[in-house]
Amino acid sequence: MLAATGRLIIQACEEAGRTLRLLVAALLYIRVIHRSHKQLVRQLDHAGFGSIVVLSLVAGLTGMILAMQMGTELERYGALDSLGAIIGATFCREMGPIWAAIIVLARVGSSMAAELGTMVVNEEVEALKIMSIDPVRYLAMPRIVALIIAMPLLTTMADVVGIAGGAFVSHSLYGLPYDKFILSAQSLLTSTDFFSGLFKSMVFAAIIGAVACDRGLHTKGGAEGVGKATTVSVMLNVLFVLVGDYMLTAIIQFLTRAEII
Amino acid sequence: MTDSQQPLAKEWTKEEMEQAVDMPPVPEDKEIFVRIRNLHKRFGPRHILRGIDLDVYKGETLVVLGVSGSGKSTFFKHLMGTHTIDEGTVEVGGRHLDHLSTDEWGAYRQDLGVIFQMAALLGSLTVLENVGLPLIEVERAPTEEIRERVIEALHRVFLPAEEILSLRPDELSGGMRKRVGIARAIIQNPRLILYDEPTTGLDPVTVSGVNELTLELQKTLGVTSLVITHDMEAAFTIADHIAFLYNGRIVAYGTVDEIRANEHPVLRQLLTGSTTGPLTEDYVK
Ligand SMILES: Nc1ncnc2c1ncn2[C@@H]1O[C@H](COP(=O)(O)OP(=O)(O)OP(=O)(O)O)[C@@H](O)[C@H]1O
Ligand SMILES: [Mg+2]
Secondary structure, eight states: OHHHHHHHHHHHHHHHHHHHHHHHHHHHGGGGGGGGHHHHHHHHIIIIIHHHHHHHHHHHHHHHHHHHHHHHHHHHTTOGGGHHHHHHHHIIIIIHHHHHHHHHIIIIIHHHHHHHHHHHHTTHHHHHHHTTOOHIIIIIHHHHHHHHHHHHHHHHHHHHHHHHHHHHHHHHHHOOOHHHHHHHHHHHOOHHHHHHHHHHHHHHHHHHHHHHHHHHHTOOSHHHHHHHHHHHHHHHHHHHHHHHHHHHHHHHHHHHHTTOO | OHHHHSGGGOOOOHHHHHOOOOOOOOOTTOOEEEEEEEEEEEETTEEEEEEEEEEEETTOEEEEEOOTTSSHHHHHHHHHTSSOOSEEEEEETTEEGGGOOHHHHHHHHHTEEEEOTTOOOOTTSOHHHHHTHHIIIIIOOOHHHHHHHHHHHHHHTTOOHHHHTTOOGGGSOHHHHHHHHHHHHHTTOOSEEEEESTTTTOOHHHHHHHHHHHHHHHHHHOOEEEEEOSOHHHHHHHOSEEEEEETTEEEEEEOHHHHHHOOOHHHHHHHHTOSSSHHHHHHHO
């Protein structure tokens, strides 16, 4: 029992190390990114544009629900004016980056793992190696870079749509004028809030891309293996993104309090 | 000589059937290009390759025969360097594959062409990009040159190049995919070509075409080829030597005539395609 647990932990550490090595290798290959521009464009299209509709829907609805929930409480205390500040801060600091990450890891991360896994099963990855083409450069790097580029943009969009959703509900349900909502948001929000959110989202992108590519490229055992790689990549990504979020938030708060940023 | 009087009456024990054959001494006019000694491979508890000894002479075509699941593709992957060698040595053109640096692998693979059992074309690329992939990514040749060389390679495998250049693999038939895979393997004029079932699923005319291509490449470019095939007729047409892989070892080896006359009961059953013999007895047991 103890031995089995130990083995599991060792295996988990080995796999995490492998994923990290892949990420570093992929980031080092960025210096030859000009050779992958076609791939990059295709991945950007897939990762970025493909996620816009779902993410807008999710972020907008979240903003509306938040406004509704908060609105009743704040109205009772006569603090409806601060609704804009609360929703703005929630979105820029947390909701925007997290929703973008969740949607991207579910939509794009899983399909990356499945696609690369299928390529392994069809011996396509082996064929690349025979031609002296490193799968990390040719397959993983453009995918990870595309995510790192697309994610802050998606996050910004989620921020905007979420805040707009909140403003809409505040206006139609609680009669709060739009300009008051915006003013209240501006009074609390700093550029640090916004940019730290974007920074977080880029870290999430690197995590999602590295985990998905690593799982896909290490698929074993036919079609079943592809399914497993996909599921495991989604599970791990949810976990890593949330753990990463906790740690990044702690670091950012520490830095702001120490007035370093 | 009781043996030669009643050659087929001899009962083979399991040990005798699994006994590896020694490679014959190298003829004076021949040179070894691929030399494999005591190659082992295990997947977990399963011991798939159990001590392969094999020589392939330079400029010759060696056909590997063996029943499905006997480890032929696994054996090939050691020559590609995509499986690590558990035990033993693999030497190709003077290079020891068990300790090559990354650069040496690069040089080795420039000289290597592989035809995969399932073609292994990249689904997101067109035929032009697939066949030209090593030129685009490794040689970084100019676009015009790539196009010309791709068309030439496609013509060599009897494909209507101009028509299919911009198609994707899923828009081709299985047989066409296979030939596109062959075109990709030969585009860099390799010195060693590995064919994993190149003719499975092709029509008879294309099969003859692929066989002729193998012979032609051998004649014009002096390539050394290893071919896995279940097509006995093709094997006898293209082979200089034939090796028979059984239970992880090479248990029969020789020229086409020697293999035709070989008495190994499993080989005999495979050659005749008979349902009675040691192979099917195994299943019944
Ligand atoms: N990566 C792997 N992991 C575990 N087992 C494997 C792996 N690759 C092959 N095997 C096993 O090794 C054995 C030989 O497989 P291989 O693909 O080499 O057979 P083959 O001789 O090429 O068969 P076929 O004629 O059907 O192509 C099979 O039993 C297979 O299950
Ligand atoms: Mg095979």
